[in-house]
Amino acid sequence: MKKYTILLLGSGGRESALAWKLSQSDKLEKLYIAPGNGGTLQYGENVGLSPLDFEAIKEFVVSNGINMVVVGNEDPLVAGIFDYFAADAALCEIPVIGPSKAGAQLEGSKDFAKEFMARHGIPTAQHLSVEADTIEDGYRFLESMKAPYVLKADGLAAGKGVLIVPELDEAKMQLKAMLAGMFGASSRKVVVEQFLSGIECSVFVVTDGTDYKILPVAKDYKRIGEGDTGPNTGGMGAVSPVSFANAEFMQKVEERIIIPTIKGLKQENITYRGFIFFGLINVDGEPYVIEYNVRMGDPETEVVMLRIGSDLLDLLEGVSTGTLASRKLEIDSRYATTVMVVSDGYPGSYAKGKVITGLESVEGSILFHAGTSRDADGVLRTSGGRVIAVSSYGSTKKEALSQSFANIEKINFEGKRFRRDIGFDLK
Numbered sequence: 046m047k048k049y050t051i052l053l054l055g056s057g058g059r060e061s062a063l064a065w066k067l068s069q070s071d072k073l074e075k076l077y078i079a080p081g082n083g084g085t086l087q088y089g090e091n092v093g094l095s096p097l098d099f100e101a102i103k104e105f106v107v108s109n110g111i112n113m114v115v116v117g118n119e120d121p122l123v124a125g126i127f128d129y130f131a132a133d134a135a136l137c138e139i140p141v142i143g144p145s146k147a148g149a150q151l152e153g154s155k156d157f158a159k160e161f162m163a164r165h166g167i168p169t170a171q172h173l174s175v176e177a178d179t180i181e182d183g184y185r186f187l188e189s190m191k192a193p194y195v196l197k198a199d200g201l202a203a204g205k206g207v208l209i210v211p212e213l214d215e216a217k218m219q220l221k222a223m224l225a226g227m228f229g230a231s232s233r234k235v236v237v238e239q240f241l242s243g244i245e246c247s248v249f250v251v252t253d254g255t256d257y258k259i260l261p262v263a264k265d266y267k268r269i270g271e272g273d274t275g276p277n278t279g280g281m282g283a284v285s286p287v288s289f290a291n292a293e294f295m296q297k298v299e300e301r302i303i304i305p306t307i308k309g310l311k312q313e314n315i316t317y318r319g320f321i322f323f324g325l326i327n328v329d330g331e332p333y334v335i336e337y338n339v340r341m342g343d344p345e346t347e348v349v350m351l352r353i354g355s356d357l358l359d360l361l362e363g364v365s366t367g368t369l370a371s372r373k374l375e376i377d378s379r380y381a382t383t384v385m386v387v388s389d390g391y392p393g394s395y396a397k398g399k400v401i402t403g404l405e406s407v408e409g410s411i412l413f414h415a416g417t418s419r420d421a422d423g424v425l426r427t428s429g430g431r432v433i434a435v436s437s438y439g440s441t442k443k444e445a446l447s448q449s450f451a452n453i454e455k456i457n458f459e460g461k462r463f464r465r466d467i468g469f470d471l472k
């Protein structure tokens with residue numbers, strides 16, 4: 046059996062969950078996480094490298110016998126880490142789990158993603174891509190639509206580049222402001238979109254470019270406030286499975302969205318060996334793509350990994366060698382939930398460096414650290430807005446959530462906050 050020494054890139058709850066799952070594999074020799082956090086130390090060794098510093102990554106990979114790189118976050122993929130490895134004589138045999146730079150455009154450019162969907166007949170909201178010199182067309186398109194109005198920065202904007210505006214005049218003003226640089230270079234092009242009304246879910250697949258496997262479906266809760274109110278965050282919790290994503294819905298998703306996406310990439314000669322995240326909306330039983338991401342979701346990964354019963358590294362080996370079809374994916378039938386414990390003030394400004402206590406008394410949940418760091422003397426402190434995801438299994442959603450909440454009571458730091466209504470809108 047081939048053994049893997051893996052470098053996992055990223056530092057959030059998602060990477061903690063990936064590290065937890067990879068660490069259970071018989072095929073794992075050693076795991077390094079760059080840069081990791083105060084919790085990933087349980088599963089491997091943290092390395093003080095930036096996921097965007099490809100030269101430093103190369104040096105580390107070569108000198109530490111790394112034979113697989115798993116990319117957690119989108120930035121290195123959009124910046125072309127896959128192509129960087131493929132083009133380097135010392136690295137080209139080492140698989141990078143993630144798409145090529147061209148494939149990463151599915152997330153890196155909303156305009157590219159919309160045009161790709163149009164080329165392959167994949168259901169999504171109607172749209173027009175607008176630049177400064179076509180702003181008048183943008184205004185006319187807005188006038189032809191019904192409120193509310195959806196404006197999206199074309200490029201990566203750390204999850205902040207989407208505006209949903211109730212009034213036409215304000216939408217025109219915001220379009221102008223975006224094109225004038227509201228989100229820097231990422232909004233030099235803006236996708237104006239039809240508003241779709243429905244409930245969202247996150248569908249994940251792994252693909253080797255030809256075959257694919259559908260991972261457990263999840264739903265995340267993005268707003269800071271209960272009842273989905275207040276500003277967007279990086280995610281306050283997630284559940285899996287998702288009651289409305291039943292066999293009938295998923296068949297439509299597979300036929301209309303997953304298969305055409307994978308075939309489309311292949312047809313366009315775009316190399317894609319990694320995760321595809323379909324952000325979907327259910328409009329009266331019909332699935333539409335809201336967005337693609339080229340990585341796993343956060344905090345969805347903190348429930349999806351719990352529900353993968355088989356070996357994730359075996360799947361990734363299949364992804365990297367084009368043998369995914371022969372690998373098995375077992376899905377755990379239990380519910381999984383995660384509740385994110387965050388710092389007071391988040392997603393605005395918040396304090397860091399607060400001492401975290403009580404983790405040792407947590408029982409029956411899995412703690413995925415996000416914004417934590419460990420001092421040289423071993424003291425665990427907060428280092429981010431999202432601090433720890435508390436993930437649990439249950440035979441029902443309610444049972445899993447109760448477990449997460451009971452354990453959150455035992456975790457303490459100054460300014461601890463969380464949402465008590467994760468999963469509220471699902472059966």
Ligand code: AMP
Pocket residue numbers: 170195197204207238239240241242245324335336
């Ligand atoms: P995105 O970054 O494209 O996922 O957009 C962020 C959030 O804005 C999504 O999760 C949706 O809740 C919302 N959104 C984006 N596009 C639309 C749309 N066309 N209709 C309704 N809501 C949308």
Ligand code: GLY
Pocket residue numbers: 265279280338341342343344345
């Ligand atoms: N949970 C949404 C995302 O990871 O983009």
